[in-house]
Amino acid sequence: MTDNPSEESYAKFLTSSWSHPQFIEVRDQSRLVAVAVTDYVHQGRSAFYTLFDPAYRQNSLGTYGILQQISTAKKHDIPNLFRPTLFWRAITSATGD
Numbered sequence: 001m002t003d004n005p006s007e008e009s010y011a012k013f014l015t016s017s018w019s020h021p022q023f024i025e026v027r028d029q030s031r032l033v034a035v036a037v038t039d040y041v042h043q044g045r046s047a048f049y050t051l052f053d054p055a056y057r058q059n060s061l062g063t064y065g066i067l068q069q070i071s072t073a074k075k076h077d078i079p080n081l082f083r084p085t086l087f088w089r090a091i092t093s094a095t096g097d
Helices: 007-014 054-059 061-075
Strands: 022-028 031-041 044-052 080-082 087-089
Touching: 022 061, 031 054, 031 061, 044 054, 044 061, 054 061, 061 080
Parallel strands: 044 080
Antiparallel strands: 022 031, 031 044, 080 087
């Protein structure tokens, strides 16, 4: 696998038959500035990727994307949100509850 996949191979990876992701978009008016990719897994959701425009780095859009994934999981009574290196409980105080 290459460290610099093509746009086509990346799109195929995100939309492959074994994955059914949800894309949470963050926009600055009409400009797409971040995307949080959440995959559906047996015991909850997986916070697959959070991507953002580096020009918006100061806005902490990666953190915002994760918080939106937690909020969506809570809204749908999904108890778990997994990250590759972290495990989040959707019922924690991470969103201020």
